[in-house]
Amino acid sequence: MSFRLSVFLLVLALLSACSSNGLIRPGPTEVDGLSLRPSIAWSQRGAKGERQWTIDGPQLNALEIYTGIKDGEHVFKFDVRNKRDEGLLFRANMNTLELQELIIAGLKEAGAVDPQSQQLSPAKVGNLDGFRIELRFANAQGLRYRALGLGFIANDRLQFLLYYAPEEYYFDRYLGEVERLFAGVRWRD
Amino acid sequence: MPISATRSLTAILLALALLATGCVSTRARLADGVDSGAALGRGAGVVVIDPDVELYTLLPSGLSEARADWTAQAKGHVQRGIDQHLAASGARMLRLPELNDSSASNARRQIELLYQALANSILSAELAPELLPTKRDRFDWTMGPGVSSLQAPEEARYALFVLVRDSYATAGRKALMVLGPLLGIGARGGTQIGVASLVDLRDGKVVWFNLLVAQRGDLREADAANEAIASLLTGLPL
Amino acid sequence: MNLRIVLASTLSALLLACAGTPPSPAPVNYQPSDASTDEAGLWAQMVKVEQTLAHSPARVHDAGLEQYLLEVSCRVAADYCQDLRIYLMREPFFNAAMYPNGVMIVWTGLLLRVEDEAQLAFVLGHELSHYRHRDTLARWRRIKRTESILAGLSVAGGAFGAGLVGVAGAISGYAALFAYGRDLERRADDYGLQRLQQAGYDPSAPGRLWSAMWEEDKVRDKELLSGIFGTHPATEERATELTQRGAELPPGDSQRERYQQRIAPSRAQWLDDELGRRHYIQSEVLLNRLLRQPEADATTRYALAELYRLRASDGDLQRARAAYDAVLTDPNASPNAYRQRAQVRTKLGDRSGASRDYAHYLRKVPDAPERPVIEQMIEQLESGR
Numbered sequence: 001m002s003f004r005l006s007v008f009l010l011v012l013a014l015l016s017a018c019s020s021n022g023l024i025r026p027g028p029t030e031v032d033g034l035s036l037r038p039s040i041a042w043s044q045r046g047a048k049g050e051r052q053w054t055i056d057g058p059q060l061n062a063l064e065i066y067t068g069i070k071d072g073e074h075v076f077k078f079d080v081r082n083k084r085d086e087g088l089l090f091r092a093n094m095n096t097l098e099l100q101e102l103i104i105a106g107l108k109e110a111g112a113v114d115p116q117s118q119q120l121s122p123a124k125v126g127n128l129d130g131f132r133i134e135l136r137f138a139n140a141q142g143l144r145y146r147a148l149g150l151g152f153i154a155n156d157r158l159q160f161l162l163y164y165a166p167e168e169y170y171f172d173r174y175l176g177e178v179e180r181l182f183a184g185v186r187w188r189d
Numbered sequence: 190m191p192i193s194a195t196r197s198l199t200a201i202l203l204a205l206a207l208l209a210t211g212c213v214s215t216r217a218r219l220a221d222g223v224d225s226g227a228a229l230g231r232g233a234g235v236v237v238i239d240p241d242v243e244l245y246t247l248l249p250s251g252l253s254e255a256r257a258d259w260t261a262q263a264k265g266h267v268q269r270g271i272d273q274h275l276a277a278s279g280a281r282m283l284r285l286p287e288l289n290d291s292s293a294s295n296a297r298r299q300i301e302l303l304y305q306a307l308a309n310s311i312l313s314a315e316l317a318p319e320l321l322p323t324k325r326d327r328f329d330w331t332m333g334p335g336v337s338s339l340q341a342p343e344e345a346r347y348a349l350f351v352l353v354r355d356s357y358a359t360a361g362r363k364a365l366m367v368l369g370p371l372l373g374i375g376a377r378g379g380t381q382i383g384v385a386s387l388v389d390l391r392d393g394k395v396v397w398f399n400l401l402v403a404q405r406g407d408l409r410e411a412d413a414a415n416e417a418i419a420s421l422l423t424g425l426p427l
Numbered sequence: 428m429n430l431r432i433v434l435a436s437t438l439s440a441l442l443l444a445c446a447g448t449p450p451s452p453a454p455v456n457y458q459p460s461d462a463s464t465d466e467a468g469l470w471a472q473m474v475k476v477e478q479t480l481a482h483s484p485a486r487v488h489d490a491g492l493e494q495y496l497l498e499v500s501c502r503v504a505a506d507y508c509q510d511l512r513i514y515l516m517r518e519p520f521f522n523a524a525m526y527p528n529g530v531m532i533v534w535t536g537l538l539l540r541v542e543d544e545a546q547l548a549f550v551l552g553h554e555l556s557h558y559r560h561r562d563t564l565a566r567w568r569r570i571k572r573t574e575s576i577l578a579g580l581s582v583a584g585g586a587f588g589a590g591l592v593g594v595a596g597a598i599s600g601y602a603a604l605f606a607y608g609r610d611l612e613r614r615a616d617d618y619g620l621q622r623l624q625q626a627g628y629d630p631s632a633p634g635r636l637w638s639a640m641w642e643e644d645k646v647r648d649k650e651l652l653s654g655i656f657g658t659h660p661a662t663e664e665r666a667t668e669l670t671q672r673g674a675e676l677p678p679g680d681s682q683r684e685r686y687q688q689r690i691a692p693s694r695a696q697w698l699d700d701e702l703g704r705r706h707y708i709q710s711e712v713l714l715n716r717l718l719r720q721p722e723a724d725a726t727t728r729y730a731l732a733e734l735y736r737l738r739a740s741d742g743d744l745q746r747a748r749a750a751y752d753a754v755l756t757d758p759n760a761s762p763n764a765y766r767q768r769a770q771v772r773t774k775l776g777d778r779s780g781a782s783r784d785y786a787h788y789l790r791k792v793p794d795a796p797e798r799p800v801i802e803q804m805i806e807q808l809e810s811g812r
Contacts, residue, residue, distance in 0.1 A: 021319065021320060022322065023322040023323065041322075041323050043320065043321050043322050043323045043324075045320060054321070054323075055323050056310055056321075056323070056324065056330070057309070057310030057313050057321060057324075059306040059309055059310055060306055060307065060310050082648075085705070086705065086738075086739075087705045087737060088705075095770065095773070095804065096797075096804070097770060097797060097800065097801075098770070100797070105703070105705075113484040114485070114517070117796060118796060119796050120796060120797040120800050121799040122799055122800055122803050131800065138484035140483075140484075141302050141479075141483075141484075142298065142299075142482050142483060142484040143299065143302035143303060143305075143306060144299060144484075166299075166303055166306060168299050168300065168303050168332075168333065168335050169303070169331075169332065169333025169393070170303075170333070173333070257467040257470060258467065298482055
């Protein structure tokens with residue numbers, strides 16, 4: 001496929017909005033089984049189980065919301081092409097250290113350069129046990145990013161939220177909002 | 190996932206090229222609260238960031254090939270065009286000094302990279318506004334106060350970023366462009382793309398932004414380059 | 428000079444002649460003077476590539492190591508030494524590439540696999556041949572002549588950063604420029620051997636290196652386009668040829684100790700990157716070879732234990748357990764081995780052993796970033812949950 005044609009299709013994809021694009025207004029909202037309470041507006045795109053929220057565009061801030069990742073599924077729901085991708089697949093019996101390894105492997109595959117975990121700690125999502133992870137990585141050009149993730153396993157499936165933004169100005173800009181969001185997130189069951 | 194900034198800029202710029210209809214079109218935006226007659230630059234220093242210019246040959250096979258001589262020519266014209274335009278506005282033009290300290294260089298580099306991500310995001314918002322309803326009806330983009338890591342000269346109040354891409358067809362490709370439609374083959378000629386931003390160095394806010402897409406004008410010629418820059422910088426509130 | 432070499436060189440030269448007039452070898456300190464040529468255009472792009480490399484997050488900022496690589500390059504480059512700039516990139520690929528403007532890129536996957544300085548010198552000498560003979564330009568001209576639309580090779584607008592530092596370093600962007608074809612590769616091997624000799628290095632080095640690489644590439648998952656070898660796939664034929672030619676030349680120095688000393692501090696990180704490829708069948712071949720070497724230590728044994736843990740095939744948990752046990756007999760073992768063994772013990776049902784290992788890990792690494800999680804795991808193991 002010619003480069004130009006593929007670019008044109010990319011634009012079409014950008015323009016032909018997925019059905020669930022839209023504005024998320026402040027206040028309680030439900031996303032694929034998660035109840036969230038943003039205090040500012042976000043733009044949403046994506047599909048059930050893999051949403052991306054942003055305020056200024058995903059290169060400047062992004063909150064990715066993955067739900068229902070089942071045993072044998074890719075951590076970021078990419079297509080699995082190859083049995084070599086085992087290290088990128090979620091397994092229901094993974095402990096938190098393995099989930100950390102999984103997320104780092106997933107980020108690397110998605111193009112993040114040298115992703116590293118800064119901190120890993122237990123976290124509560126309502127009554128459910130989960131984990132909180134802080135990460136750093138760079139994009140291919142070298143722009144440094146920081147990330148904050150919250151994950152938990154419910155019904156043998158992984159639910160995982162990941163906020164990332166450039167370290168320069170943008171990560172801190174909405175960190176307070178994301179911390180509040182994470183503190184208040186609940187699972188429907 | 191954070192896709193490569195350069196790759197997405199390329200994709201967006203080329204998408205614009207594909208969609209351009211053959212005339213010159215510009216789309217200028219002013220930050221909220223800034224008046225188009227603001228004359229911000231009366232006496233203000235403007236650091237002109239080294240223009241990012243690239244010119245290509247389009248080969249019949251569809252490949253593009255960078256042309257060092259064309260790029261050098263065009264870059265010279267673009268630089269002079271910018272200088273002339275700014276001089277007419279009364280703004281004082283400055284350049285970024287070289288940095289010897291590696292940690293200062295790294296900090297400057299992060300800001301330059303952040304600008305790329307920012308420019309991409311502005312372009313996306315302009316091209317596909319329905320995907321970013323949070324930016325609808327507002328133009329409030331910023332790089333944050335860390336823009337001071339550019340280490341611009343003391344007297345600089347604003348920074349002007351200019352990017353230009355252009356491509357020209359070889360004779361073989363021109364033939365294809367004429368005959369092509371007869372044979373049912375599409376072949377576009379080159380397209381000129383310009384992106385310009387004026388950033389306030391005190392707080393990193395993008396005060397003004399313009400996007401130019403054109404199908405004519407040869408940037409290797411001084412007159413055409415001046416015209417393109419004049420279009421690109423029309424409305425610059427200095 | 429050996430008759431076979433003479434014949435091979437003559438044949439190569441004839442074949443090259445058929446492919447269109449090749450560019451003449453570059454003089455020292457070369458720069459294209461005519462800015463309108465395609466060479467100048469390619470050169471301008473290379474300048475941009477160099478800027479991207481210099482700032483790339485994948486670049487290894489180890490001035491000492493880059494300096495060492497430059498020294499070795501200069502031993503085989505002779506006059507061309509002044510043209511060279513070395514960039515070391517942290518990616519688990521066995522590759523080195525040289526651009527027409529004097530930029531030499533070496534990947535850490537190469538340094539992990541090379542055993543001595545002579546092997547390194549051969550690879551660098553081989554790349555210098557492509558530079559000296561302007562093979563990249565010849566290749567670019569050949570690509571340009573084809574009428575088909577080559578989607579992968581786009582120099583418009585700079586996909587360089589992503590292409591060079593990502594896995595696609597071997598595939599997209601400029602990689603097509605470095606697939607020179609067998610004739611040019613053979614000429615580069617000739618040149619490499621010649622330079623190796625002139626610098627006094629051991630001529631058996633290339634044969635040993637490529638035999639080892641063939642062992643690894645043999646087991647490659649064929650679904651993968653390029654494995655670790657990028658533009659220089661290993662073949663048995665090449666290994667045999669290089670071994671034979673090396674045997675015909677007078678002996679020289681391998682400088683093994685000097686090389687091993689230089690790379691020892693980085694080995695743990697590069698082994699970790701290697702395992703990150705998740706191509707365990709190849710990694711196992713590599714690790715077994717490294718374990719047979721005199722420098723094999725707790726670091727390499729730890730990597731093997733990790734391989735079993737990550738691969739997690741039948742019997743691997745037990746293998747991992749035994750491998751960590753072996754690592755931990757060494758007083759220099761990384762304390763991470765306790766944490767990793769704890770995970771394996773948990774899976775094998777040895778809860779009390781796992782708990783002890785986690786506790787041991789936390790004592791050794793008081794500021795472990797995962798402390799709160801591990802403390803919780805100890806609690807769960809102790810309480811029988």
